[in-house]
Amino acid sequence: MAELKLPVSEEEIRKLRVGDAVELTGRMITGRDAAHKWLIESFREEVAPFLKDTVIYQCGPVVRKNPDGSYDFVAAGPTTSIREEPYEADVMCRYGLRGVIGKGGMGPKTLEGLGRCGGVYFHAVGGAAQVLAHAVKKVERVFMLEEFGVPEALWVIDVEKFPVMVTMDSHGRSLHDEVEAASREKLKELLGLGA
Amino acid sequence: MRSQERYSEVFLEMLRRAATQLPDDVVAAIRRGRDREEDGSLAQKALDTILMNVDLGREQSSPICQDTGTPVVWVHHPIGVSTRMIEKSMIEAVRQATARQYLRPNAVHTLSGKNTGVGTGAGIPFMHFEEWDEPEIEVRLILKGGGSENASSQHKLPDNRLGAGRDLEGVRRVVLDALVQAQGKGCAPGTLGICIGGDRVSGYEESKRQLLRHLDDTNPIPELARLEEQIFREGNELGIGPMGFGGKTTLLGVKIGTLDRLPACYFVTISYMCWADRRAAVRISEGGDVTWLS
Structure with a gap:
């Protein structure tokens, strides 16, 4: 499996294609529903450097606080991406993100944003919270923990060999659109419905 | 020994099992699926990751999925057992399971958007009660992710x-x-x-x-x-x-x-x-003895 280091350049990210299996190593940040809304409401100077040229992981982890005040990720799989469809392309282009990690794929607005600003959609295996938490080597810091709570906070994490698959690329291709179209065709056939 | 403490203790273990151990029949079904998929396909890779993940959860007593869901609970109880006591015991167990990271704090106040932080809230966990003629109580639950x-x-x-x-x-x-x-x-x-x-x-x-x-x-x-x-x-x-x-x-x-x-x-x-089809079941005798059901 190919390894991809974070931060990553636009040029590197544009080389990735749907169907590529990749292991990510480096720094990324988590963010889900509350975080996406917050990032769009105004430009968040303090968080911006942690978004530039890396990826946002749509994840609401289970986190343990250690006696010394540090944190560990106990369970950390992806959440359903489509809820961030109204925000993701704007967050990506505004903060210079190079990609998203989530599950289930995203829609046309995000796909367009991936092409325009240079990014990919990485699919992590949904529910694989243990495998993915083990790839998180360190929790560097956290934003908005008090306000949003553990699942919704923005966690800055260092990962090593974090396994993902490219299912939407910067060349306009989406595996999700293809599978959905094929399954709809099959459904019509099973139900005997005309096109 | 029908005490709230005893029930809470059993329910905590029940929640731990549900969140960290996928039932055997579910694992077997995932394995059958894995063997049907084409070698090297993304589908097979995904199922391999899932199976590896299931093993890790069991070994490390950690949640299989970070979304530990809403506990949905069905209780059968004999005549005369307080359902309020059973409910309180389950609420306490969910709080303890959350404090120990078997469960994620998964209850958000709908108007303020604030997480209660303790895993319980209005309507969470969700409990159904049914009286029956047997002397024991039987509790079955699923963890239903968002x-x-x-x-x-x-x-x-x-x-x-x-x-x-x-x-x-x-x-x-x-x-x-x-x-x-x-x-x-x-x-x-x-x-x-x-x-x-x-x-x-x-x-x-x-x-x-x-x-x-x-x-x-x-x-x-x-x-x-x-x-x-x-x-x-x-x-x-x-x-x-x-x-x-x-x-x-x-x-x-x-x-x-x-x-x-x-x-x-x-x-x-x-x-x-979802594939993380998490459930657990237990019977508790009048004396507080526990039988785990599959």
Whole structure:
């Protein structure tokens, strides 16, 4: 499996294609529903450097606080991406993100944003919270923990060999659109419905 | 020894088991799916990761999925046992399980958006009580994650768009359509708990109760057994596959129950359960002895 280091350049990210299996190593940040809304409401100077040229992981982890005040990720799989469809392309282009990690794929607005600003959609295996938490080597810091709570906070994490698959690329291709179209065709056939 | 402390202790262990250990029949079904997929395909890679993840959860006593869901609980109790006491015990157990990271703090105040931080809140956990003639109490629960809950749906027949009438063929049609709609939301391969009939409340309850059944059981009602088998086969022919990557394994199981209905209503209610089909069951004797059920 190919390894991809974070931060990553636009040029590197544009080389990735749907169907590529990749292991990510480096720094990324988590963010889900509350975080996406917050990032769009105004430009968040303090968080911006942690978004530039890396990826946002749509994840609401289970986190343990250690006696010394540090944190560990106990369970950390992806959440359903489509809820961030109204925000993701704007967050990506505004903060210079190079990609998203989530599950289930995203829609046309995000796909367009991936092409325009240079990014990919990485699919992590949904529910694989243990495998993915083990790839998180360190929790560097956290934003908005008090306000949003553990699942919704923005966690800055260092990962090593974090396994993902490219299912939407910067060349306009989406595996999700293809599978959905094929399954709809099959459904019509099973139900005997005309096109 | 019917004390709140004893019940809380047992329920805490029950929640730990449910969150960290996937039932054997579910693991076996995932393995069968894995062996059917093409070698080297994204579908097979996804199922391999899932199986590795299931082993890790069990070994390390850590949650299989970070979305540890809503505990949905069914309790059978003898005459004279306080259901309020059982409910308090479960609430305490959920709080302790959350403090120990078996569960994620999963209750958010709807108006303020603030997480309660302790795993419990208004309506969470959700509990059903039923009195019975046996001397023991029996508790069964599922952990129902949010992604799969968002993929659940209720339909009323007839449905002209799908050519679905008020019969089992109509049920087949809306369920297969709903499965196509669920892709990208619930984590496939999933299990469908289905209730035909009932009202808008009881339909959802029964559809979730169907998820307590073992994947390899056979519905005692032959026409429902046939329908389960057919939807299972055709659902897997849709090609959605694990995680929606394409492939042969879209469903792990289909479980259907019925409730009587009003003459004017014909509801089909579908509770989608993700591959992390987490459940646990226990019997507690009058003296506080515990028997774990599968």
